[in-house]
Structures are given as C-alpha cells and as structure tokens.
Amino acid sequence: YFGTVSCFFCLPTVTVFLSTLTPKFYFALTVTSSFISGLIFVFEWWHFRKYGTSFIEQVSVSHLRPLIGGVENSPPAPAAFSAGENEANRQNMPECKMWRNPLNLFRGAEYSRYMWVTGKEPLTYYDMNLSAQDHQNFFTCDTDALRPSDTVMQKAWRERNPQARIKAAYQALELNNDCATAYVLLAEEEATTIVDAERYFKQALKAGEMIYRKSQNCHSQSPQHEAQLRRDTNVLVYVKRRLAMCARKLGRIRESVKMMRDLMKEFPLLSMLNIHENLLEALLELQAYADVQAVLAKYDDISLPKSAAICYTAALLKARAVSERFSPETAFKRGLSTAEINAVEAIHRAVEFNPHVPKYLLEMKSLVLPPEHILKRGDSEAVAYAFFHLQHWKRIEGALHLLHCTWEGTFRMIPYPLEKGHLFYPYPSCTETADRELLPTFHEVSVYPQKELPFFIHFTAGLCSFSAMLALLTHQFPELMVVFAKAVSMVSCVINIVFLLEPKHSIIPL
Numbered sequence: 001y002f003g004t005v006s007c008f009f010c011l012p013t014v015t016v017f018l019s020t021l022t023p024k025f026y027f028a029l030t031v032t033s034s035f036i037s038g039l040i041f042v043f044e045w046w047h048f049r050k051y052g053t054s055f056i057e058q059v060s061v062s063h064l065r066p067l068i069g070g071v072e073n074s075p076p077a078p079a080a081f082s083a084g085e086n087e088a089n090r091q092n093m094p095e096c097k098m099w100r101n102p103l104n105l106f107r108g109a110e111y112s113r114y115m116w117v118t119g120k121e122p123l124t125y126y127d128m129n130l131s132a133q134d135h136q137n138f139f140t141c142d143t144d145a146l147r148p149s150d151t152v153m154q155k156a157w158r159e160r161n162p163q164a165r166i167k168a169a170y171q172a173l174e175l176n177n178d179c180a181t182a183y184v185l186l187a188e189e190e191a192t193t194i195v196d197a198e199r200y201f202k203q204a205l206k207a208g209e210m211i212y213r214k215s216q217n218c219h220s221q222s223p224q225h226e227a228q229l230r231r232d233t234n235v236l237v238y239v240k241r242r243l244a245m246c247a248r249k250l251g252r253i254r255e256s257v258k259m260m261r262d263l264m265k266e267f268p269l270l271s272m273l274n275i276h277e278n279l280l281e282a283l284l285e286l287q288a289y290a291d292v293q294a295v296l297a298k299y300d301d302i303s304l305p306k307s308a309a310i311c312y313t314a315a316l317l318k319a320r321a322v323s324e325r326f327s328p329e330t331a332f333k334r335g336l337s338t339a340e341i342n343a344v345e346a347i348h349r350a351v352e353f354n355p356h357v358p359k360y361l362l363e364m365k366s367l368v369l370p371p372e373h374i375l376k377r378g379d380s381e382a383v384a385y386a387f388f389h390l391q392h393w394k395r396i397e398g399a400l401h402l403l404h405c406t407w408e409g410t411f412r413m414i415p416y417p418l419e420k421g422h423l424f425y426p427y428p429s430c431t432e433t434a435d436r437e438l439l440p441t442f443h444e445v446s447v448y449p450q451k452e453l454p455f456f457i458h459f460t461a462g463l464c465s466f467s468a469m470l471a472l473l474t475h476q477f478p479e480l481m482v483v484f485a486k487a488v489s490m491v492s493c494v495i496n497i498v499f500l501l502e503p504k505h506s507i508i509p510l
Helices: 002-020 021-051 055-067 082-092 107-120 125-141 142-146 148-156 162-175 180-190 195-218 223-250 253-266 275-286 289-299 310-322 328-334 338-354 358-363 380-394 398-414 431-438 455-476 477-498
Strands: 098-100 373-375
Touching: 021 162, 021 455, 107 180, 107 195, 125 223, 125 253, 125 373, 125 431, 142 148, 142 223, 148 162, 162 180, 180 195, 180 223, 180 477, 195 223, 223 253, 223 275, 253 275, 275 289, 275 380, 289 310, 310 338, 310 380, 310 398, 338 358, 338 398, 358 380, 373 380, 373 431, 380 398, 380 431, 455 477
Parallel strands: none
Antiparallel strands: 098 373
C-alpha cells in the first residue's frame, strides 16, 4: 500500500526529471550502450572462436546456476589426456579407414528398387568401387586359374556394368553348377526381392559348404591350398551372414539370431567382420535387453574398435532405466540420481564418439539409404546406425526425450580446439571429405566440428545493432527521439503503477 502511494508521489518527480533531459543526453546514452554492447559482442565472438562456447553461457552454467540451487546435468569430467599425452596420441591417431557396413542392404532387392522409384542413385561410384575391391579380396585367390568357373568370376568382380557381372555369373554356373560365388553375385544384384535373394544364398550355402570341406582336408599341402581355404572360409561366412540378414528382413528374427550366434561361435576369429552388430540389432528388435547387455559386455571393450552401434546401444540401455520417469524440471530441482547420471554420461560418451547421430535420431535431419561402406565417427556411420536403430529408440518411452535434453551438453565437455580428446581420440579431420565420397550427392553431409553460434552471440549482436540504430536516429532526429523516449518512460511508469494496484499485490485484505 505504502509502495503504491509513494509511486503516486514519485510520478511528478520522474516527469520533471525526464523533461529536463536534453537530446545530447539521449545521444550520449545510446552511443555508450552501443559501445558497451559492441565490446561484449566482440569478446563473446573471440571466446567462441577460441574455446567453442559462449562466455556468458559458461559463466551462468558454471557459477550462477549453483548459487540459485540448480545443478548441471553432468559434471564435466577431467580431460582424459595431458598435453604431453595428447602429442603422443596425435601421432598414433587412427587414419580415416573405410569399414564394410555390417548391415549393408542388397543391391538388387533394395538399392535398385529405390533407384527405380525415385530416379536417384543411392550408391556412389567410390562406394561401389570399394565393394568391388572387397569382393576381389574375399572371393578370389591365386588358385582360381585352375578352375574355369572361378576364372570367370574373377573377371566378373572387376566388371563395372551390373548386367555384365550378372551375365558372367551365369557363364560360371554353366561351367560349374556348384560355383558358390556366382550364386552370391546373383543374390546380391539380380534378385529383386529378399525372398529371391534368400533362395540364391541357400544354393550358395550348399555349394560353399561342400567346397569348404574339401579345402579343409587339403589346406596343409601347400601355401596355395591354404589361400584357397581362406577364400572358401570367407565365402561361407559371407553367405551365412547374408542368410541371417534375409531371415531378419523377412521377420524370422529368432532364426536370424540363432544363425548369427552359431556363426560367431564357429568362426570366433572373424570379429573384424562385426557380426555382433547384426546380432545387437536383431536382439533389440526382440526386446531381449538382457541379451543385448551380455553382447555389449563382451564387445564394448577398450581394446576393440568402437562403433556407433556399440556406444549408442549402451546409452539406450542406460536411458531405458530412467527415461520413462525423467523430467528436466524435476531433475533441475532435486538433482540427478545415480542412474540418471549414468544415462547422461553414456549419452555424452556416444555423442563424443559420433556427434552426427542425434540429429538423425531426433529427426532433425532426413535419412537416406545407408552406403555399403562407412567411416567410423563420420556422417556415413550415423546414417547407417539411425537407419536401422531409430525404431528401437522410439520403442522405449522417453529415450529420445532424454537424448534431446542432454546430447548438446557433450560439446561443452569436449576440449576445444579438437586436437584434444576427452574419452576418445580427437575427432579426425578427414571425415568430411571421405563422407562426401561415400554418401550420395543429394544428401546434405553433416560436418563436425561445425558449431552453431550460441544464443548470446546472436543476442549481443542484435543489442549492439539496435542501440547503434537508436544512436543514429537520436543524432539525426534529436527532438523526435526525445519525445519518443519520454513517452516510453511515462508508459513504463503507468504500467508499474497498474501492476502495483493489482489485488494480488495488496497487503490489505479485500
């Protein structure tokens, strides 16, 4: 009540004070505010360019939020490497190596159908050339010259024209009806449905097992026979894996899981083929989360190359334990529980390994068909992971919401510039060029570390521009701007008085 009365008495005083102010005062005020906001903007920009984050945001998160009772979602962990270790690690950093996509699609039954419908070529020449090299390495050996059908197939894998490759496969089958690699080529490229591809692969399996047993019996006779056994082993493993993938695509998921487990048990030394990633995806479809955790416990090891499938599946399992009840507002008030901290840290770990994945999972970027090869930590790996795993994140209630609330916090934790690492080696600088070679031209390649400008840089730039404009207008039209400033001041005073007269602010009961 007394505050309201005092405002009535102060209003004439404020009016007299405003009437005595000259245009020079308003001009000096706007110039000063423009200069100060300009300095803040320049400092913010310099700090962002050097450290990759907004200074104002960093101060508010690190110092002001704890004072008002808030908590940071995930406390920044100490850097994993010292400066000396970083220099050594930089020399030992893995180069940009192309990996065969463990869940690559079938050319005839999937990639070709996409091209028929859209008229767009989903595979690049560079990607298909890498596949041709893989086929020559996996499916040929020095003894092929001794068998006419294998000689024909050796030429078939080098052919660039798909129709020429298919024609050569039929020629090989005319020479030898048990040529397993010919059936493989037809299953991959001629079959227009998964059912047809599975039929060809079953024929390849029958022929491949027979050839593999013969090679086992005589592999110790000479180095050539040993090389032939390696080739026949590669063919058999490839066929069994693709048969398991056919069963997965046709809905026979339990059968697919059994085939993958048997394959991994029969050929345990072929872990570099990443068959466990196929198994993880099939187990997630079955919602067998305990089995998924068991697979992760075996393959999420520091000595093995990480992948987006490993890191994000581990994050998904931890998010599953808390995502249904997670609320940012509640977490802000009471702090994070141990399970929530573990989930957030797992998400941060996954995002640091591959920062491109969240935008696909959150559907902020559109997906395309995954390429036949991927670059780990690159956009190509992110496309391949999200293409198959988005449905698993959607199935767990609240998982995508938790990811949305926490994934950007990773970029505040990773040291900047990026020659330093946090949990992994520094992010490779060659990924953008390689991804552009792997992904189709109509896809907008995601680039990291291309950081978006923080809010406070936009805010200070706008404030600087607005105050500079006011200073210019005051200099050009001093009398008009003085009238405008006085009117604004009077309106603000009236609004304050009306607000104080509201019943909810009165201390006198009505």
